[in-house]
Amino acid sequence: MFTRVPPTQLHDWLARFPDQPLPLVIDVREPWEVQTASIQPAGFELLYLPMGQIPSQLAALDPDRPTACLCHHGVRSLHVAAFLVNQGFEEVANIDGGIDAWSRERDPSVPLY
Template identity: 65%
Template sequence: MDELAAARPLLLDVREPWEVQTASVTGAGYEVLALPMASIPARLRELDPERPVACLCHHGARSQRVAQFLDQQGFAHVANVAGGIDAWSLECDPAVPRY
């Protein structure tokens, strides 16, 4: 991983591919990685446990479970985006479609 990517927090989108196609977020200052929740255990080695990670789903329930799993796996800096992409659309970026 290059130093620039390592310095930026990771927004881990754990929704299903069809959900990511329906509504997604972009932004400066963080990298977005879409990995469906069910694939996280098998792909855990792709994630840096020292990099800050914020987990995102539709309403915040799946991402909360992933955040707890990552915490249990020893990830140092994990957060959940409360309310998910639905709250993101309402509070941060109304251009993000709601579904």
């Protein structure tokens, strides 16, 4: 099972893993979306990996590493989070509302699109 985390509570979710590798946030949006709006990593590593590439890149991801997923509104990342859990990842979160909610709730300098 994965956790649903609003952008404003991501820091609290990340803090649950002080003795583990730096958590990973996978931005599963398409390259044009990342060019339009992106976030700055703070307390996590950020990886841009479009949703369609997740299955082929799965072996490069660490199932023991806390991993959160981000997209535009939270739907694609929800599917990726569920996929990761089904592949044996234990600590997975979906960033609810995606980068749109990130901009509205956490960092208004991130452009809306």
